[in-house]
Structure formats: structure tokens, C-alpha cells
Amino acid sequence: MTLAERDQKVIWHPYTQMKNALPHIPIVSGSGAYLFDEDGKKYIDAVSSWWVNIHGHSHPHIAKKVSEQLSVLEHAIFAGFTHEPAVLLAERLLEILPKGQEKVFYTDNGSTAVEVALKMCLQFWSNTGSVSRTKIIAFKDAYHGDTFGAMSVSGRSIFTDPFSSMLFDVEFIDLPNADNIAQIKSKINYLSNEVACFIFEPMVLGAGGMLMYEAEYLDQLIDTCQKQGILTIADEVMTGFGRTGTLFACEALTAAPDIFCLSKGLTGGTMPLGVTTCNDKVFEAFMSDDKLKTLYHGHSFTANPVACAASLASMDILLSSETLPNIQRVKAKHEAFAAQIKDHPKLKDVRQKGTILVIEWETGTNTSYLSGLRNQLYSYFLERGIILRPLGNIIYILPPYIISDEDLDYIYKTINQALNDI
Numbered sequence: 001m002t003l004a005e006r007d008q009k010v011i012w013h014p015y016t017q018m019k020n021a022l023p024h025i026p027i028v029s030g031s032g033a034y035l036f037d038e039d040g041k042k043y044i045d046a047v048s049s050w051w052v053n054i055h056g057h058s059h060p061h062i063a064k065k066v067s068e069q070l071s072v073l074e075h076a077i078f079a080g081f082t083h084e085p086a087v088l089l090a091e092r093l094l095e096i097l098p099k100g101q102e103k104v105f106y107t108d109n110g111s112t113a114v115e116v117a118l119k120m121c122l123q124f125w126s127n128t129g130s131v132s133r134t135k136i137i138a139f140k141d142a143y144h145g146d147t148f149g150a151m152s153v154s155g156r157s158i159f160t161d162p163f164s165s166m167l168f169d170v171e172f173i174d175l176p177n178a179d180n181i182a183q184i185k186s187k188i189n190y191l192s193n194e195v196a197c198f199i200f201e202p203m204v205l206g207a208g209g210m211l212m213y214e215a216e217y218l219d220q221l222i223d224t225c226q227k228q229g230i231l232t233i234a235d236e237v238m239t240g241f242g243r244t245g246t247l248f249a250c251e252a253l254t255a256a257p258d259i260f261c262l263s264k265g266l267t268g269g270t271m272p273l274g275v276t277t278c279n280d281k282v283f284e285a286f287m288s289d290d291k292l293k294t295l296y297h298g299h300s301f302t303a304n305p306v307a308c309a310a311s312l313a314s315m316d317i318l319l320s321s322e323t324l325p326n327i328q329r330v331k332a333k334h335e336a337f338a339a340q341i342k343d344h345p346k347l348k349d350v351r352q353k354g355t356i357l358v359i360e361w362e363t364g365t366n367t368s369y370l371s372g373l374r375n376q377l378y379s380y381f382l383e384r385g386i387i388l389r390p391l392g393n394i395i396y397i398l399p400p401y402i403i404s405d406e407d408l409d410y411i412y413k414t415i416n417q418a419l420n421d422i
């Protein structure tokens, strides 16, 4: 039996209708921007393996640090105990995060980082005696993860449909622009006494369709919230660690969010780790002789030392002299290509932020065309050795920063070809 056949017998894959799933491609190794399958076919990983890989696959520096850590301390209970990798990583994260962040809470993925952020905010209000502050504000097309709290604050979609009656109520707002900003601000002001927090993906809404909006309007929303005492959560799970051109997307803001959620690129995409950071205001609300004011949350693998070591190694590379120029190089290449195709008649929109390039196919009103188009685009690029995972009619390139100019040019050329063929 082939690996794909053995897989089919025993494995249930994520986001996959298993009834008619194509055989899953067995990957045997990864190097730089490439993944290799068991027949030796090379794929350009143009989506950074679900947006996590920032420095390339099997990076030797991360591999070395992880293997060193494995033979010294692989795991230790994190209540009552601590260890150097967790402390050092917290120190280094707080140094590079936007100003005001003071404490690091560890979890093990993006969804749990969001759950912790939400619990911090809701309990902040119960600890401080404002029990009526239970509402959460989020963007209509947000994506914050797949656990129940994270699902609740995400846009309603076919992903959340079967659970809709179990999701808590959220006040959804539109993405802000010049036309609607005043209206959104007055909605926030109107609701303010009931609102615990506002959670947002800064400037780029990832899974919701790589939608983009301007920092100046997010600044205004955060200001409005903070004037009303509403806590603000920046979900930088996807945008963190250089993805949008700066270390964190929130560097474009003048406002300072109260809480940050990080994961994905945190370990360079090597292994799971999640982080929720907060400022002193949030942290102080939990300092008490009253046991009930404790944040009772944790996971078995909280602050796993090997994951922290991977993260420290990834940060070495991120802050090295090569990475920022690489990010700027990818950004400039994307900009040039975007300018070249933006008026193509088959395209509805081309947008770009840092190392993310988004190309939206025109579909008109024909929804059956839309569902076919996604699979057609996916297969088209895969056959040509490029991994892209379209979100419906939207393709995006979100590569490891080390991707070569040649590989980017090949991807662009193939997109041009697809514009002719599809």
C-alpha cells in the first residue's frame, strides 16, 4: 500500500470532506521554500505551510537549537516551575512587541491564545465588579480560530453553521473606511457599557478572504474603545513576525492595544506554541488575595521548552541582518507584479500588504462557477509545482521570506498563464 492509501484508511484531515477528497500528497522533506513529495517532486510552498513558516523549511539554526534543547529538558510542568527558554522568550518578545506589553501567558496554538485573551477580558470585568460588561465586538469577516470562543468571535460561515446555536452573541462590525467610520464609532459608543472587549486582526483579515483595511481607521476604533474603557485585543497570529512588512502589523498604529495574540510564525513554523501578552492594566486586575480572581487557565504543554527553544532560534533569524531586507525584497517584487496585473479584465481586485499578495478573480454572480474555480485554481498551480490554497476565488501568495526572486518570478509567470487558461 502507498502512504496515501494507508493515510486514507486511518486519517481524518482538517477542513476536508473525506468522501471525495483527492489522495493526500505524501511529503517526505522540506528545505528552504520547498516541500518534496515521495516521488521527488518539488513544490514551492507559496503559502508558508498554512502561514506558519517564515524562514524556510528545516532551517538548520532552528533544528540545531531544538535538538540541543531536546536532550537537556524536553518538558516541565509550568505551574510551580519555570525554565530558561520560557523566561528568555518572554523577555525577548516583550522587547520587540509594540510598547506597553508587560506579561506573557503561554498556550499552544493560535486558537488557545485567542481563548485566553477573551477570558482575560471577560474576567477583567468580573474581577473589577462590572458584571454587565459581557459583550464582545469583532469584525464581520474575522477569523480567530476554531475552538468555541474563537469561533464565536469569528464571522459566521459554513465553518460555524452546525454550531451556530452554541456560539455566544457578538456585536459584529464592518471593516472601517472613510464612509462608515463615524457610524461604527457611534455604534461602539452606544453599546459601550455592555462591552468587555474588541478583538481584531490588524489591517489584514486572513481566513476571511485576505481583506485589508487602513491603520488610521483601526487607530480610531481603538481610541473610541479605550475612551469607553473597552479592552482591545490585537490578534497578530497571522500578521506577526514580519508578515506585513514590519515585525508586527500594529507598529503602524499610534494607539496601543491592551492584549496581543501570537502563534503561527512564533516558532518559525516549526512546532505549536501560542502566546497571549497583556499590559499592566489587564494584569493588575487579577492581583488579589481573593482566589476567585485568579486566571484559571492552562494547558499540558504550556511553555513547552522545546517549542520555546524553536521560537528563540526563529527570533535570532528574524532579527538577523538578512531577514528585513528579504521581507522588503519580497514586498517590492509583489508590488511590481501587482502593478502589472491590477487592470486585468479577469480580475476583480489585486491587493498587497508586506509579503502578502492577494489576487481576486472576477466571478460575476455565478456561484457555481465560483465553487468550481477554487478547485480548478488549486489543481492548476499544484500541477505546476506551486502550493497555493485559494479562498474561493481569491488566491494569495504568502511565502517564507527566504523565497528566491526566481521562484517568485515563476509563481507570477504561472499566475499570468492561469489568467490566460482559466
Ligand SMILES: *Cc1c(COP(=O)(O)O)cnc(C)c1O
Residues within 6 Å of the ligand: 109, 110, 111, 112, 114, 143, 144, 145, 146, 201, 206, 207, 235, 236, 237, 238, 239, 263, 264
Ligand atoms: C490561524 C489563525 C488563528 C488560529 O490559530 P490556530 O493555531 O490555527 O488555532 C487565530 N487567529 C488568526 C488571525 C489566524 O490566522
